Amino acid sequence: ASHRGxxxxxxxxxxxxxxxxxxxxxxxxxxxxxxxPQERVSEEFEKSLRNWIRSxxxxxxxxxxxxxxxxxxxxxxxxxxxxxxxxxxxxxxLAFKQQDLDPISDPEIDIEAIEVDAxxxxxxxxxxxxxxxxxxxxxxxxxxxxxSAEPNEEEIERAMLDLRKSKATLRPVENAAVESGDVVTLxxxxxANDEEVLSDDDLPYExxxxxxxxxxxxxxxxxxxxxxxxxxxxxxxxxxxxxxxHPLAGADLAIQAEIVDHKRPDLPEVxxxxxxxxxxxxxxxxxxxxTRDVGAQKERDRNRLIENLALQQLVEQTxxxxxxEMIERExxxxxxxxxxxxxxxxxxxxxxxxxxxxxxSQRADESTRELKAFFLLDKIVEKERLLVTxxxxxxxxxxxxxQSGKTxxxxxxxxxxxxxxxxxxxxxxxxxxxxxxxxxVKVSEAKAxxxxxxxxxxxxxxxxxxxxxxxxxxKDE
Numbered sequence: 335a336s337h338r339g340x341x342x343x344x345x346x347x348x349x350x351x352x353x354x355x356x357x358x359x360x361x362x363x364x365x366x367x368x369x370x371p372q373e374r375v376s377e378e379f380e381k382s383l384r385n386w387i388r389s390x391x392x393x394x395x396x397x398x399x400x401x402x403x404x405x406x407x408x409x410x411x412x413x414x415x416x417x418x419x420x421x422x423x424x425x426x427x428l429a430f431k432q433q434d435l436d437p438i439s440d441p442e443i444d445i446e447a448i449e450v451d452a453x454x455x456x457x458x459x460x461x462x463x464x465x466x467x468x469x470x471x472x473x474x475x476x477x478x479x480x481x482s483a484e485p486n487e488e489e490i491e492r493a494m495l496d497l498r499k500s501k502a503t504l505r506p507v508e509n510a511a512v513e514s515g516d517v518v519t520l521x522x523x524x525x526a527n528d529e530e531v532l533s534d535d536d537l538p539y540e541x542x543x544x545x546x547x548x549x550x551x552x553x554x555x556x557x558x559x560x561x562x563x564x565x566x567x568x569x570x571x572x573x574x575x576x577x578x579x580h581p582l583a584g585a586d587l588a589i590q591a592e593i594v595d596h597k598r599p600d601l602p603e604v605x606x607x608x609x610x611x612x613x614x615x616x617x618x619x620x621x622x623x624x625t626r627d628v629g630a631q632k633e634r635d636r637n638r639l640i641e642n643l644a645l646q647q648l649v650e651q652t653x654x655x656x657x658x659e660m661i662e663r664e665x666x667x668x669x670x671x672x673x674x675x676x677x678x679x680x681x682x683x684x685x686x687x688x689x690x691x692x693x694x695s696q697r698a699d700e701s702t703r704e705l706k707a708f709f710l711l712d713k714i715v716e717k718e719r720l721l722v723t724x725x726x727x728x729x730x731x732x733x734x735x736x737q738s739g740k741t742x743x744x745x746x747x748x749x750x751x752x753x754x755x756x757x758x759x760x761x762x763x764x765x766x767x768x769x770x771x772x773x774x775v776k777v778s779e780a781k782a783x784x785x786x787x788x789x790x791x792x793x794x795x796x797x798x799x800x801x802x803x804x805x806x807x808x809k810d811e
Contacts, residue, residue: 350374354429361655362466364435368425370456375417379452382416418450426460439463466654470713473774478643481780483636485628493624494604501611502599511560512596514542518558519595524549524571524587532587536594543684546589549573550687554589566592574673574690631680641768644775649706656705664701672704711767718770722762730758 350373359365383402386409392400406413426441441460448458504517512518517540524532532549539546541558554569561567572586602608609620676686692700714720728742735745749755 350377352425352428354433356429356433356435359461361657362438362463362660363461363657364464365459365461366426366429366433366435366441367459368429368457370421370425372453372455375421375450375454375456376452378417378420379413382413382420385416386413414450417452418445418448421450421456422448422458425458426462430462435462436465437462438465463657463660465712466656466709468652468654468709468713470710470717471648471651473644473714473771474776476644476647476775477778478640478647478775479778479780480636480639480643483629483633485625485632489628489632490621490625493628494621495601497612497620497624498601498604498608499599501608502601504597504599507596507598509562510596510598511562512541512558512593513598514555514559515599516541517597517599518593520546520591521594522546522589522591524589526585526587531585532589544687545683546571549587550690551589552691554591558593561593563593563596566590572691574687634680637772640772640775640777644771645707645710645768646703648710648771649703652706652710654706654709656702660705661698661701664705708764711764711771714767714770715763718767720763720766720770722759722766726762727755727759730762734758 350371352371352374353369355367357365357367383405386405387400387402388398390400390405390409391397392404392408395401395404422443422445426437426443429435430437439462441462443458443460448456450456499515507516517538520537520539521535522532522537523530532547534547537547539554539558542555544551544555546554549571550573551569551571554567554571557567557569567589568591569589570587571589604617606616609615609617612620614620614623672689673686676689728746731746731749732742734749735742738745740748746755749758
């Protein structure tokens with residue numbers, strides 16, 4: 335049977351089979367040796383010649399009537415190149431199907447070293463990286479222990495403090511030592527590899543925030559606290575790898591600075607007037623909304639922790655090797671991916687900064703664990719037969735579009751044109767795999783001394799925007 339009008343049959347449907355031998359060439363690496371019988375090579379030459387005769391005009395002959403011998407003489411090398419390319423295109427796909435290989439990279443073929451001859455068989459080999467082979471442990475055998483998601487008073491008070499800070503006024507401070515929470519203005523110079531890359535005479539900095547003009551400080555707070563205007567300080571900082579917009583992304587800086595101004599925030603009292611500033615009628619109503627938001631964030635954090643702990647156990651229990659080049663490639667992407675995931679979870683900037691600092695010092699090990707986790711989640715998708723529907727993709731696209739001020743149609747087209755739809759589908763597949771893992775493992779409640787170490791800052795700040803929804807929900811109840 336022909337394929338899309340091809341005559342003779344297309345190579346993938348040829349009755350003359352290629353032969354394959356598969357050998358291990360390292361972790362997740364397969365060397366595939368290919369033998370194409372002479373009859374198959376000759377068949378491909380015939381097909382290519384007919385195409386050239388049919389499509390290439392030659393002076394003195396009607397198109398499609400050029401003698402075969404003339405085409406062979408004039409275009410022989412081009413015909414052979416077409417034959418080689420067709421066979422090299424077909425062979426890997428046939429090998430993957432027949433030998434049950436699951437590739438995750440393009441085949442590595444030395445094309446220039448291969449020559450084809452219509453009168454001889456063709457033998458060549460290629461190497462391909464494939465998914466690791468392993469057995470997935472029983473998910474129900476995994477047990478994790480996590481803190482309760484119930485918000486405690488310390489977390490609620492911290493969230494209320496964030497709201498107070500958002501409404502604070504700054505007053506000048508004279509001849510007083512700098513304290514955590516104060517805002518100083520720095521005359522600053524920063525060097526990376528002994529080269530000055532940062533210069534600013536008027537850079538504000540909230541002591542204790544760790545954020546300095548797009549940089550993340552390491553030890554600057556300790557140096558600044560207790561100092562006064564006119565004092566000099568030294569410390570270190572870095573521009574996190576995930577800050578792709580920052581010209582110094584990934585750089586470590588040595589900081590020298592002088593304190594040129596000092597202000598201290600005056601926090602407003604928490605009363606009904608304060609609550610009205612967030613569009614609530616009373617402090618009780620504001621506090622109730624903050625408590626719900628803190629609890630909702632803790633529940634999300636708890637679910638993510640269950641997934642992470644369970645996945646960590648899977649990584650530790652499942653043995654398989656990964657190729658070095660795969661780990662090296664992943665190292666460069668790890669920081670950006672980790673930060674993006676934490677941002678999607680509404681983690682605070684401080685938490686992201688702390689995680690980025692850890693990633694910087696543990697890149698290789700982290701990359702290996704991340705890759706193993708990726709393949710384990712992929713195996714869960716396969717074993718549990720999890721599917722991402724087009725409706726789910728469009729819903730996710732709509733949410734992304736809403737965040738960037740675009741219609742779902744505009745965002746879908748943008749993602750399609752940039753080739754990022756496949757990445758979005760992979761993210762949705764991973765999310766489903768994580769959810770399935772969380773639902774299958776055994777979960778118990780940990781007796782942590784303080785289950786509320788992470789402040790739910792962002793949800794608290796969202797409280798003001800939720801008044802109408804909150805009131806409606808209360809009435810419905």
